[in-house]
Amino acid sequence: xxxxxxxxxxxxxxxxxxxxxxxxxxxxxxxxxxxxxxxxxxxxxxxxxxxxxxxxxxxxxxxxxxxxxxxxxxxxxxxxxxxxxxxxxxxxxxxxxxxxxxxxxxxxxxxxxxxxxxxxxxxxxxxxxxxxxxxxxxxxxxxxxxxxxxxxxxxxxxxxxxxxxxxxxxxxxxxxxxxxxxxxxxxxxxxxxxxxxxxxxxxxxxxxxxxxxxxxxxxxxxxxxxxxxxxxxxxxxxxxxxxxxxxxxxxxxxxxxxxxxxxxxxxxxxxxxxxxxxxxxxxxxxxxxxxxxxxxxxxxxxxxxxxxxxxxxxxxxxxxxxxxxxx
Numbered sequence: 521x522x523x524x525x526x527x528x529x530x531x532x533x534x535x536x537x538x539x540x541x542x543x544x545x546x547x548x549x550x551x552x553x554x555x556x557x558x559x560x561x562x563x564x565x566x567x568x569x570x571x572x573x574x575x576x577x578x579x580x581x582x583x584x585x586x587x588x589x590x591x592x593x594x595x596x597x598x599x600x601x602x603x604x605x606x607x608x609x610x611x612x613x614x615x616x617x618x619x620x621x622x623x624x625x626x627x628x629x630x631x632x633x634x635x636x637x638x639x640x641x642x643x644x645x646x647x648x649x650x651x652x653x654x655x656x657x658x659x660x661x662x663x664x665x666x667x668x669x670x671x672x673x674x675x676x677x678x679x680x681x682x683x684x685x686x687x688x689x690x691x692x693x694x695x696x697x698x699x700x701x702x703x704x705x706x707x708x709x710x711x712x713x714x715x716x717x718x719x720x721x722x723x724x725x726x727x728x729x730x731x732x733x734x735x736x737x738x739x740x741x742x743x744x745x746x747x748x749x750x751x752x753x754x755x756x757x758x759x760x761x762x763x764x765x766x767x768x769x770x771x772x773x774x775x776x777x778x779x780x781x782x783x784x785x786x787x788x789x790x791x792x793x794x795x796x797x798x799x800x801x802x803x804x805x806x807x808x809x810x811x812x813x814x815x816x817x818x819x820x821x822x823x824x825x826x827x828x829x830x831x832x833x834x835x836x837x838x839x840x841x842x843x844x845x846x847x
Contacts, residue, residue, distance in 0.1 A: 548610045548788045549584040556612045560599025560620065562592045565682070565711035566729045566812050570645070570776060571615045573808050574799055581795040592709050595684050595846060596620045597632065604638045608781045610788040613642065618774030619686045622831040626839040627685040627846045640784040641824040643796050647775040649753045649813035650687050652695075652762070653718065653733040653742040654725040663746050663765035666725070670701035677703045680723035682711045684846055690772040690835070691727035691748045693842050695762075698770045718742060730756055730813025749773045755813050772838060774831055775817065777824065789821060 549555060555578070557571045571588045579586035591599035600620050606612035614620070621635040633639070652663065658677075660666045670677050679695075681688035684707045696703055706723050708714045715732050717723045719741045726733075727748050736742040747759040748771040762770040778796055780789070799805055800818040809816050819827065 548785075548791060549582050550609065550611065553611050554585040554587050555579070555582060555610070556606075557586065557588045557615050558599050558603050558612065559588055559590050559615050560592060560596035561590065561682070562710035562712055563590050566731060566814075567615060567617065567711075567776065569812060570809065570814075573805055574615075574645075574796070577799045577802065577805065578795060581799060582791075595624060595627070595686070597624070597628075600633055600639075603779070603781055604633045606781045608640075608783040608785070610780065610784065610792060612781060613792070614639070614779045615645075615776060616779070617648070617686065617776055618828075618831050618835070619683065621777060621779070621828055622774070623685050623690070623835045623839065625832070626836040627844060629845065630847055635828075638782050640780045640782060640789060641821040641828065642778040642780055642784075642789060642792050643800070643821065644817050644819040644824040644827050645776045645778055645796075645800055646809055646814040646816050646818075648687070648773065649730045649755055649815075650691060650727050650748040650771075650773065651730050651733050651744050651756070651759060651813070652691070652725065652727050652746045652748060653736060653744050655718065655721060655723075655742055656740060657721060658724055661743065661745070663760075663762065663767060666745065667699045667701055667766065670699070670703055674702040675704060677725065678706050678723040679703050680706045680708055680714050680717050680726040682708055682714045682728065685839075685844070687748070687772045687774050688714070688727040690838060690842070690844075691770065692725075693844065694770045694772065694838065695767060697842060699767050731811060747771075753813065754815060755810055772835065774835075775814070777828075793821060 559567050559571045561567045575586040575588050591602050596616055603612050603614040660669050679692040711732050733744050737744055746762050746765040747753050797818040800816050806816050
């Protein structure tokens with residue numbers, strides 16, 4: 521699929537502004553109908569934790585039941601399609617990573633959805649912190665030592681990721697490319713599965729969320745050696761960036777988005793944005809996000825469009841550089 525960045529902002533804005541009918545917009549939420557937050561990852565991971573905490577507060581704010589549905593698989597495509605095919609009445613939302621809307625269009629030539637045409641921005645919830653965790657079984661204490669060890673053992677080290685094409689995968693491929701090392705990629709179906717693989721020693725390293733990496737660090741399973749971003753994180757200021765650690769440019773960052781199906785009425789988008797922003801900015805939700813290594817953004821839909829454009833441009837450039845295709 522050819523993804524037009526020039527069309528990104530106006531097309532997304534058009535989707536957000538379309539209305540099915542004023543009656544539908546005024547009737548939100550529909551009495552007795554739950555609001556579903558679809559998470560395209562298995563239970564237990566960071567996205568699932570976020571969504572369930574948000575749902576607990578969004579429900580009372582909307583005056584409706586809000587439930588979380590986990591629909592993992594196919595690099596978030598299965599869960600995304602459940603939202604794409606849903607009625608545009610505000611009762612089906614997607615909570616997903618940057619991967620879904622800014623990376624998949626570059627990774628798949630036959631993607632069954634077009635994020636510009638088929639999804640409506642609601643809010644960019646947060647920026648994410650991805651860190652490089654290495655197994656304590658490896659005789660290394662920092663990125664430079666890891667690179668040196670990998671060069672001495674080509675093809676013998678594995679790195680895991682929570683999804684094909686996700687930031688963990690792309691960060692690992694960038695590290696391989698820029699450091700000139702040969703390490704083998706092993707994809708999993710979510711952060712929870714990846715954590716188990718790291719803990720059991722099936723993989724020796726991974727780029728994953730801060731909270732999951734810290735859980736393993738406390739258990740003595742890994743060492744966190746760097747953050748995959750252009751600047752140090754407020755939630756982990758002691759961690760060097762990949763540039764500081766010796767591999768300049770080896771980072772892919774992103775975050776979590778709330779989106780709805782196409783043709784979501786303007787008034788429903790406005791209501792959902794208003795309530796989600798309020799929830800995200802409450803003290804306990806803010807603290808929960810920070811505990812998982814995230815920094816709240818809680819954007820407007822228009823701000824989200826700009827963020828998505830920037831993320832897509834960078835990820836597209838990296839994916840083309842690495843020559844990655846998933847179909």
